[in-house]
Amino acid sequence: MSAGRSERPQVAAARRVGVTDERVLAAMAAVPRERFVPPAARSEADLDRPLRIGSNQTTSQPSLIATMLQALRLTGTERVLEVGTGFGYQAALLAHLVAEVVTVERHALLADRARGNLVAVGLAHVTVLVGDGTLGAPEYAPFDAITVAAAAPAVPPALAEQLAPGGRLVAPIGPRGQQVVVVYEYRDGQLVVVERLTAVRFVPLVSDGPDRLGRDR
Numbered sequence: 001m002s003a004g005r006s007e008r009p010q011v012a013a014a015r016r017v018g019v020t021d022e023r024v025l026a027a028m029a030a031v032p033r034e035r036f037v038p039p040a041a042r043s044e045a046d047l048d049r050p051l052r053i054g055s056n057q058t059t060s061q062p063s064l065i066a067t068m069l070q071a072l073r074l075t076g077t078e079r080v081l082e083v084g085t086g087f088g089y090q091a092a093l094l095a096h097l098v099a100e101v102v103t104v105e106r107h108a109l110l111a112d113r114a115r116g117n118l119v120a121v122g123l124a125h126v127t128v129l130v131g132d133g134t135l136g137a138p139e140y141a142p143f144d145a146i147t148v149a150a151a152a153p154a155v156p157p158a159l160a161e162q163l164a165p166g167g168r169l170v171a172p173i174g175p176r177g178q179q180v181v182v183v184y185e186y187r188d189g190q191l192v193v194v195e196r197l198t199a200v201r202f203v204p205l206v207s208d209g210p211d212r213l214g215r216d217r
């Protein structure tokens, strides 16, 4: 696809930050972001920045989502887990990129909204679960790739265990103010860092279980 006047702003934003994967750009072109934000934020949906979605959460900046998706090197056959569904925007992009998408959100209200948004754009086949995504989704594992949309000090062990050999995981890692998006590959039973992408500011990954990773603000 070439840059043109009718190009969706999210595609242009992704190109600007160096995204060249044509499949990722095509997914950005296919998903109307305005359908994945609350009605009051629709007029801002074309801005390349995070937007509030309620429950003290945000939907991420589209160019950053595109960068993280590109890092997963998806080809179309994969089963992918997303941790942190929000309003479902990234899940919708994934649905255009891979064979199967499972996404976990800890706020039931957001998961409900995401489900509704996905159905409304014809993506009812995405599996939206409510729960603590730090535990992954063992009943659907293994995954060829995992993307984490909230920041943690380290990758929750359950997520590494649910990756297929050679699978990639991308996540914002580090304390508030020092988060970096890190790309890992699962090799010989362990996660190996393959790339550190960019400094970011994500909402915290909140664990409700005994290994609490963070606390809701």
Ligand SMILES: C[S@@+](CC[C@H](N)C(=O)[O-])C[C@H]1O[C@@H](n2cnc3c(N)ncnc32)[C@H](O)[C@@H]1O
Pocket (backbone or CB within 6 Å): 057, 058, 059, 060, 083, 084, 085, 086, 087, 088, 089, 090, 091, 104, 105, 106, 107, 110, 131, 132, 133, 134, 149, 150, 202, 203, 204, 205, 206, 207, 208
């Ligand atoms: C940046 S927002 C989601 C962005 C979204 N993926 C998008 O497409 O824009 C991060 C989400 O992670 C969720 N979250 C935080 N901790 C979680 C956990 N342990 N399990 C599942 N979801 C979690 C938050 O409720 C929030 O909706």
